[in-house]
Amino acid sequence: MQNIIDELSWRGLIQNKVPGIKNQLKRSTTLYTGFDPTSDSLHLGNLVPIIILIHFQKMGHKSLALIGEATGFIGDPSEKHDSRILLDKKSLHNNTKSIKNQIIRLIKIKSYSEKIELLNNIDWIKNISFLEFIREIGIFFTINYLISKDSVKKRIKNKKNGISYTEFSYSLIQGYDFLYLNKIKNCKLQIGGSDQWGNITAGIELIRKKTGKKVYGFTFPLITKSNGEKFGKSNNGDNIWLDKNKTxxxxxxxxxxxxxxxxxxxxxxxxxxxxxxxxxxxxxxxxxxxxxxxxxxxxxxxxxxxxxxxxxxxxxxxxxxxLFDKKNLELLDEKTIMIIYENIPHMFLSNVEFKKGVFLLDVIKNSGFFNSKSEANRAIKANSILLNKKIIKENILLTKVNIIVKKYILFQFGKKEFFILKII
The missing domain is CATH 1.10.240.10 (Tyrosyl-Transfer RNA Synthetase)
Structure with missing residues (x-):
């Protein structure tokens, strides 16, 4: 078999790993990674584990994609300064269906739809009682061990909010997932982002103590936005989503x-x-x-x-x-400009509204790129607004002389943002 660890290392996809993993992966190995359905869409950060599962599958291993409807009900405290806002069962179930469909489509495109198996941990978590869980699983974890985890230590230091018992129990449930998959699917490897190291090692410890088996784990680096924050479904900020309706x-x-x-x-x-x-x-x-x-x-x-x-x-x-070429827009045909209209931010005005007269500021205020007319006006004065690729220096009244390709007006804000108006 090809050396998957060397391949992933070259690609920058391994951060921490359990000793001995390279020898284990010389033979076909079943692995899994999880996706908590805290949103109705995956984002760029979620793509990384999917890519890794596909790399493993291509090299002869068996990949499992686990949607954590049960763990999503609790909320992972990793990399969180405060408690998560818990979602209700209906929202989690709907989110689960949405991201399941996304994962199926993504792996199908790469021709591994029949090999990468999708699972949902609610299917086995719902069958175990609370008393049974804390007796059969909780007995293998000391409080000392759990509070040594970075995700817990950081939250304990936050004296204002601390960490709830709900979130404190998260790593036990994720560890149980690994134990269950090891028993049912002979799964011997769990992968996750670098913030999951504590949860992964908790599962490894649980399996070792309860069954005596040796299993493995590794983490990959978290992908961060330009401001240093990781891409995350529940983080504030402008995430890049896989759902075309969100991005x-x-x-x-x-x-x-x-x-x-x-x-x-x-x-x-x-x-x-x-x-x-x-x-x-x-x-x-x-x-x-x-x-x-x-x-x-x-x-x-x-x-x-x-x-x-x-x-x-x-x-x-x-x-x-x-859009980024300096050629004359008048040379465009209607089919091409229509494709532009369909794929960049846009709005339309009726011929009646347009003939009555519409000022530049009114249009760009409604474009969604500016919070107020005064903000848009400052952009005009800073020569940051282009109309059909020409700088506009004042709040002009738009007329038919500004129309290109029969019924369009193209606006540019700064160097990278575009908006198009259609007159119908």
Whole structure:
């Protein structure tokens, strides 16, 4: 078998690992990772474990994707300063269905839908009583051991809120998942983000103490946003979601196009399945002339194609080339401008409303990019607003002379944000 640890290490997908794992993975091994359904969509951070499961599957191992409807009911305290807002059963169940469908679609595209098995831990957690659980599982964990976990220690130091017993018990339930899967599926490896190390090792300890078996675990680095926060379903901030209704395919594509040269070399190894030879060749060509953004373009095309379809990725690539090109927009045909309209932020006005007269400030205030007219006005004075790729220096009245391709007006805010108005 190919050496999966070397492959993942080269891609930057391993942070911590249990000793002896490399020998174990010389033979076919069943592994799992979990997804708590705290939202109705996965985000960029969730893609990493899916990618790793696919890498394992391609190399002859058996991958399990576990949706934690039961653990999601409790809430993982890892990397949380305060208690999570607990979701009700109906919301968790609906979220579970949504992310299950996302995972199925993603692995089906990579042709591993019949091999990667999806499970839900509510199916076995619901069958065990509280008394049975604390007697049969709780007996193997000392309080001293549990409070030594980083996720618990950090919360205990927060004297204002501390940690609830609910969240304190999370690692026991995740450990029980590993024990159950080891028994039912002969699962010998659990993977997770670096914040899951304590939960993973708790499961390893439980299996060792209860059955005497040796099992393994490793973590991968957490993917963070530009402000240093990790991508997370319940974090505040502008996450990049896989659901097109939460993050448009155009915005998704542009996220990758705007990745820095330092980050893009890391991300193309993590987020694509391109071979080492192809990636190293791309990196070499990119370094010769970073202004061509060879890596960003390849990364954006590949991952948008996987998540949203390669046909749509080609359309968005074409749109990006047009929007960021300095060519005359009047040369565009109606079919192309319609594709742009469908894939970037937009709004429409009736011919009647438009003929009555509409000022620039009123349109851009309603675009959603500015909180007030005064904020939009400051952008105009700073020469940050472009109308059909030409800088606008005052709050003009828009008329038919501003229309391109029969019924459109294109706005640009700063260097990267676009908005289009359609007159109907």
């Amino acid at each position: 448009s395919p155009y915005k998704f594509y542009q996220f990758w196009m705007n990745v820095s040269d330092r980050e893009v070399e890391k991300y193309i190894k993590i987020y694509t399945f391109l071979s080492k030879e192809i990636i190293e060749n791309l990196i070499s060509n990119h370094r010769k002339d970073p202004s061509k953004r060879i890596l960003q373009k390849k990364l954006a095309f590949e991952i948008t194609g996987w998540i949203h379809s390669y046909e749509l990725s080609k359309k968005i690539m074409k749109i990006s080339n047009i």
